[in-house]
Amino acid sequence: METLLDIRNLSVDFRTPRGRVQALRDVSFPVRKNRIVGIVGESGSGKSTVLWAILGLLAKNAEVTSGEVQFGARDLLHAGEAALRAARGEEISVVFQDPMTSQIPVLTYGQQMLDILYRRRNVSAAEKRRLAVEMLGKVGIPDPASRIDQYPHHFSGGMRQRAGIAMALLTGPKLLLADEPTTALDVTMEAQIIHLLQELQHELDATVVVVSHNLGLIAELCDDVVVMYAGEVIEAGEVREIFHNAQHPYTRALLECDPARIDDVSRKLPVIPGEIPDLTRPRQGCIFAPRCQRVMPECRQITPPDVERSAGNFARCHLLDGPLADPSWPPPHEVNTVGRGQETALKSATVASAEPLLDVSALNVQFETMGPIRAKLRGVEARHVDAVLDVSLSVRPGETVGLVGESGSGKTTLGRTILNLVRAQGGSVRFEGNEIRNMPEGRFKPLRRDMAMMFQDPVGSLSPRKSVRALITEPFQIHGITGVDLDKEAERLADMVRLPKPFLSRYPHELSGGQARRVGVARALALNPKLIIADEPTAGLDVSVQGEILNLMADLQFEHGLGYLIITHNLPVVRHIADRLAIMYLGRIVEQGDTAELFRNPVHPYTQALVEGVPQPDPDRRRAHVSISGEVPSLLNRPKGCDFATRCPYVQDRCRGEKPPHYELEGGRSHACFFPLN
Amino acid sequence: MLLYLIKRLGLSAAVVCLVILVLFSLLYFIPGDPATIALGPRATPEAIARYAEKMHLDEPVWRQFVIYIGNVLQGDLGVDVFSNRSVTTIIMERIGFTLALVTTGMGWAMLLGIPLGCLAAVKPNSWLDRITGVLSVGTIAVPSFLVSIWALLIFAVHLRWLPAIGAGEPGEFGDQLSHLVLPAFAIGLSWVGYLARMVRASMLEVMGENYIRSARAFGLHPRKVVFGYALRVAILPTITLIGMGFGGLISATVFAEIIFSRPGIGKLIFDSVMARNFPIVQGAVLVATSLYIFVVLFSDILIAWLDPRVRESL
Numbered sequence: 001m002e003t004l005l006d007i008r009n010l011s012v013d014f015r016t017p018r019g020r021v022q023a024l025r026d027v028s029f030p031v032r033k034n035r036i037v038g039i040v041g042e043s044g045s046g047k048s049t050v051l052w053a054i055l056g057l058l059a060k061n062a063e064v065t066s067g068e069v070q071f072g073a074r075d076l077l078h079a080g081e082a083a084l085r086a087a088r089g090e091e092i093s094v095v096f097q098d099p100m101t102s103q104i105p106v107l108t109y110g111q112q113m114l115d116i117l118y119r120r121r122n123v124s125a126a127e128k129r130r131l132a133v134e135m136l137g138k139v140g141i142p143d144p145a146s147r148i149d150q151y152p153h154h155f156s157g158g159m160r161q162r163a164g165i166a167m168a169l170l171t172g173p174k175l176l177l178a179d180e181p182t183t184a185l186d187v188t189m190e191a192q193i194i195h196l197l198q199e200l201q202h203e204l205d206a207t208v209v210v211v212s213h214n215l216g217l218i219a220e221l222c223d224d225v226v227v228m229y230a231g232e233v234i235e236a237g238e239v240r241e242i243f244h245n246a247q248h249p250y251t252r253a254l255l256e257c258d259p260a261r262i263d264d265v266s267r268k269l270p271v272i273p274g275e276i277p278d279l280t281r282p283r284q285g286c287i288f289a290p291r292c293q294r295v296m297p298e299c300r301q302i303t304p305p306d307v308e309r310s311a312g313n314f315a316r317c318h319l320l321d322g323p324l325a326d327p328s329w330p331p332p333h334e335v336n337t338v339g340r341g342q343e344t345a346l347k348s349a350t351v352a353s354a355e356p357l358l359d360v361s362a363l364n365v366q367f368e369t370m371g372p373i374r375a376k377l378r379g380v381e382a383r384h385v386d387a388v389l390d391v392s393l394s395v396r397p398g399e400t401v402g403l404v405g406e407s408g409s410g411k412t413t414l415g416r417t418i419l420n421l422v423r424a425q426g427g428s429v430r431f432e433g434n435e436i437r438n439m440p441e442g443r444f445k446p447l448r449r450d451m452a453m454m455f456q457d458p459v460g461s462l463s464p465r466k467s468v469r470a471l472i473t474e475p476f477q478i479h480g481i482t483g484v485d486l487d488k489e490a491e492r493l494a495d496m497v498r499l500p501k502p503f504l505s506r507y508p509h510e511l512s513g514g515q516a517r518r519v520g521v522a523r524a525l526a527l528n529p530k531l532i533i534a535d536e537p538t539a540g541l542d543v544s545v546q547g548e549i550l551n552l553m554a555d556l557q558f559e560h561g562l563g564y565l566i567i568t569h570n571l572p573v574v575r576h577i578a579d580r581l582a583i584m585y586l587g588r589i590v591e592q593g594d595t596a597e598l599f600r601n602p603v604h605p606y607t608q609a610l611v612e613g614v615p616q617p618d619p620d621r622r623r624a625h626v627s628i629s630g631e632v633p634s635l636l637n638r639p640k641g642c643d644f645a646t647r648c649p650y651v652q653d654r655c656r657g658e659k660p661p662h663y664e665l666e667g668g669r670s671h672a673c674f675f676p677l678n
Numbered sequence: 679m680l681l682y683l684i685k686r687l688g689l690s691a692a693v694v695c696l697v698i699l700v701l702f703s704l705l706y707f708i709p710g711d712p713a714t715i716a717l718g719p720r721a722t723p724e725a726i727a728r729y730a731e732k733m734h735l736d737e738p739v740w741r742q743f744v745i746y747i748g749n750v751l752q753g754d755l756g757v758d759v760f761s762n763r764s765v766t767t768i769i770m771e772r773i774g775f776t777l778a779l780v781t782t783g784m785g786w787a788m789l790l791g792i793p794l795g796c797l798a799a800v801k802p803n804s805w806l807d808r809i810t811g812v813l814s815v816g817t818i819a820v821p822s823f824l825v826s827i828w829a830l831l832i833f834a835v836h837l838r839w840l841p842a843i844g845a846g847e848p849g850e851f852g853d854q855l856s857h858l859v860l861p862a863f864a865i866g867l868s869w870v871g872y873l874a875r876m877v878r879a880s881m882l883e884v885m886g887e888n889y890i891r892s893a894r895a896f897g898l899h900p901r902k903v904v905f906g907y908a909l910r911v912a913i914l915p916t917i918t919l920i921g922m923g924f925g926g927l928i929s930a931t932v933f934a935e936i937i938f939s940r941p942g943i944g945k946l947i948f949d950s951v952m953a954r955n956f957p958i959v960q961g962a963v964l965v966a967t968s969l970y971i972f973v974v975l976f977s978d979i980l981i982a983w984l985d986p987r988v989r990e991s992l
Contacts, residue, residue: 055895088897096895102888106910106985115906116896151986167896377681 003070004207005031005054005175010067010077012049012058019280023049027067027233029226030312031175036201036208038222038239040215042254042542043513044276045228047211051177053077054209055092056084071175089116093173095197097180099160103152109136109163110148116170135166139196157407158189158631162196169200176201178210182217186406186569187613188628188647194221194615195623213542215258216615219243220622224312227251230276230287237313239619247307247315247330250288253338257543258617260572265596268554269547269576270338275512286318293337298324355433356394357531357563358418358451363391363427363437365410365417365587369636385635387413389587390662391427393565395531398557400564402578402595404571404610408632410587411567412456415533418565419453420444431531449479452524454534458516462508468494468519469504475526493522497552514545521552531563538573550577571614575599580668583607586635586643589662593669603669603676605648642674650675682982682989690975695747697967701960702746706739719954721759729759755961760953765961769946773965775845776942778854779934780927782862787869788920792913794870795877799885799912800904810874817871823933826864830937833860843939861934869923876919880912887911914981914988921977925970 012024024046031037041047052058054069056076069076071092076084096102104112113132117123123131129148136144139162152160161181168176181197182190194217201208212218218225218239225242227235227250235248246252253272255261262269274291277283286292289299299318307320318324331337365388375383388410395401405411416422418429420439429437436447452475455461462471472493473486490504497518508516517537524532537553538546554577556562568574574581575595582592583606591604602608609628616622630647639645642655652675660672713730714721721729729735734742749756755765798807834842846854884890885908893903932944943966950958982989 057891057894085897085899088895090897094892094895096888096892098888102892104889104893104907104911105987107907115893115898115902118898118902153987374681 001035002033003030004033004072005209006070007031007050007054008068008070010050010053010069011065012046012053013063013065014059015061015063016280021279022231023062023279024053024231027228027231029233029236031207031209032224033207034201034205035223036198036210036221037224037226038218039209039211039226039228040213040218040254041228042213042276042544044230044279046231047213047228048179049231050228051094051179051209051211054177055088055094056081057088086119089173090119090171091173092175092177093168093171095161095165095168095176095178095181098184099152099157099164100184103160103164103167105152108149108151109167113148113167113170116167132166132170135170136163139163139166139169139200140192141166156631157185158192161185161189161193165193165196165200169204169206172204174207176206176208178208180212180214181210182214183212186632187571187610188406189631190217191613191615191623191627192629197221214615215243215255215543215617216260219617219619220615227254231279232287232316234288234317235315237315241313243617243619244333245330247309247320248288248317249292249294249319249337251315252330253293254543255617256336256338257547258572259543259547259576260614261617262576265576268551270336271547271551272338272544275514286316294319294326294329296324354396354398356430357397357399357432358393358395358565359428359430359433360391360393360414360418361428361430363388363414363417363429364425365413365422366425367635386638387587387635388417388424391584391587391589392662393582393589393592395563395565397530397563398561399580400557400566400578402574402581403565403567403584404569404574404581405584406569406632408586408635409584411584412535413587414584415453415535415565415567419448419451419533445479449475449527450529451531451533452527452529454520454524454532454537456535456539458513458520458540459508459511462516462519464508466507467504468499468506468508468511471508471519472522472526475523479527481527489526493526496525496556497522512545513541514548517541517549518552521549521556525556525560528560529562531565533565533567535567536570537566537568538570539568546573553577571610583610586632586638588643588672589670590644590673591669591671593665593671594667597667597669601678603665603671603678604644604673605650605677606644608677609647609649642672650677683979686975686978690971693971694968697964697971698747698750699743701964702743705956705960750964755964756957758958759955765957768958769943769962769965772941772943772946775940776928776931776935776944778858779861779865779931779940779942780924782858783864783866783931784869784920784924784927785866786862787866787873791870791873792877792909792916795874796881796904796909798874798878799881800900802882807878810878814871814875817868818875820868821933822865822868823937825867826861826934826937829860829864845940857938857940861931861938861940864937865927865931865934872919872923873916876916877909877912880915881908884908884912910984914985917977917981917984921974921980924977925973928966928969928973 008028010024010027014021014023027050039047039050049058053064054076064077067077076087110129110132114125114128117128117131120128133144133148136148141147141159141162155163178197182193185193197208198221200206210218210221222239225237225239226233227242227248229250235242235246235251242251243255246255257270257272259269272291277287277290285300285302286304289295292299296318304316304318305321306314306316308314319326319329364386366384367387368383369385370380370383372383391414393401403411403414413422417424420436424437427437428435431447431451436444469490473490476484476486476489491501494501494504499515499518499522503515511519538549541549550573553564557564566574566578578595580593581595581598582589583604585606591598591602591607598607599611602611612627628647628649633639633646641657642660645651645655648655654674660674662670662672664670713726713733713735734745753766755769758765758768794810798810801807830842833840840859841857844857846857890903890908893907928943930944931942932948934940935942935945936948943962947959947962950962
């Protein structure tokens, strides 16, 4: 098969104040025509650097030290700026990670697309516009002829990414690069975008390179896979080979750590111990050796060979060839190679019978959308939207409840309302039996010791000027607790979250994502709370470390009998830690019940869509169709009947006219659907 | 957009009313009889009595205010106590000179400062960036009256390239223009520095945004990326600054107008204060303030026009 793009021996350094970071070392792989190639790796693997190197758009402190990027007959690395510019957007185009920030907010889509076609001098402006409208229609934007004159902020996240794809394909490029194309999107949207990329690739015979950390996306979309670790390609091959017959210990470990693949929830999540190596230091031997389960003394000394077992399939490991080869490696697909830890501690039997720690019932939160004058002027009567609507939920001591929903579902608002950060308009919030809704802050403050929050952005929620020691003892100061030895407390807490002592004197920017998370956990735990509300506790963490945080949270729960309310959109993760799940849609809980039950037997069509919406890290389980289409409607146009009626595949007339009440089932299960599944 | 316009216009009108109220009550807060104050210490008792009657000073204060507002709305700002001419006419004679000076001063500063800031931001830490940085701080630090005096000395006195004082013969465009060069240079110089710094800072921020990388990834020409994309966003905070600077300059040209003996609002206010000619002070300050408010309003509307997010959020 013809090779469209051939990357050979690419090495890139970044000059930083800490020294030269050797971000890419000797990266080589071909991209064959009409194939979808996935580059998979965790943060720091250099996967995005490869992408920007192809385009010649590396950061200013980057230096290409060797290699070539053959595209057709040209070497892009050594082509002049003018030649590169001619190729960008015309022959090679890009779909960006975050459609919210990668499209200029002050120009309409029409203007942006016209600009991309600026080289086509012989095409009239009207013709260019027609092309742009046609392409917007092709990527599934309804009414493209009028929406082309809108600005990016008029589009929802999913629609923006569709528009981003339309912009990338407008010129009919030979090569399409996609940088984490679904990372910023919700699960149901992700499925739609994957499907769209697949369809368009077929239709346009394009060659695509996708960069992602999402194994599900790679398995679902790609034909060939390149696995990167710390700046090296450690394994490459056809997608089935990678997912079913991985040769490199890192690839094996990565696959085993993906919670989407693990059905057995009785054990702790596997993790790859250690951290990605510091790339400013010179290395010897295998780059993965410090974290490898099968490390041998020689691995730290001798560079492993690239062992090719068939054309295009290779892995870089001593176990596969040479004097250190182990014929029994790799073990069969089902065998786990990463330490799986012990079984999770058994939940104390008292959980089910205990009095609820937190009891929310019929809670309503409204947001004002416009001032009274404007509402009068526009003749709008309802100037409030229901962000949280009739929500009832409880958390017992020692219990983990997962609150799952897509963006705009009101899950974060609910969390903030429970913590008395948002005023509620109706219903009740009881903590240990006492009503706390809309309690004045003066009276509520002592309660904040018992209810802690873990924030979504681990680094952003820490003051950059405070050391870790100061950060984790801050709660003592906020609550004016004297008579404790803060240094001792800091050490106790660091110990508790397994943060090594030297880290106490570091500052947030010196921490990795996982370490910053631990600091967040330590802060939440500082005052021995009874309830922790965790907003996306694993957001932004790599697969190999998110297990550590979740295992840590589980251990702490067992030791201290904590109640957790975990707010997340990540179903595979929440499946492993939550005892019960509440699924939210447009501010309403549409289904609630035991986690295992809910996964085995979803009753509400939305739950079913979410459960099936997660792309599986298995190329044999690709979905033929997208389970639900469309997008979450705006709160401003809440459907008259069932909130999900606009997207429900099983919708009937009654759903469109009438709002379903909450139906109680046995075993604490409830749902809001007229025609429950199963 | 319409609602936004109405809202902003209403707000501006309210501010102007507040200014009128303050200017009006100023006369009453100054100790002594308003007529004496208005006419100055040398006025005869008859003149004061005549003035008091003409000015409705025997009426209650609130009525006087209503009359004053009514007059202002009709364009009547009172009568100059010395020459007995209409204050409105006097101000209108001078305002053109000030506006011409401010527009040219700000204009050349924008034409030079904005591109300089852009170029400095495109190549940070280059020699151009460094020179721009040093010059910016330098020009900001030097007060405009010093620049005026030096410019006068060098270009008018020593080199004799340009006229030193006055505004030129009425009706002769070339002559007026040559009289404008030095004062415009003097008041604009520090704004070159301000604008270059401001534009550089916001350009640096915008150039790091993802959508700039997108534009480059789509192969747009670097000139298009810098001026068509980055500057379009980076200019927005600068427009606010220019609006406020423009408005401020209307009354701050006083140094340049005095040094170059140019007629204008600044000099008018200065002279009237010296002569205790209160109706003119009152009128001129009101006109200068209203112009300021108008320019700020205009710059806000310009921003709303350029940035759809601002336009729709209000």
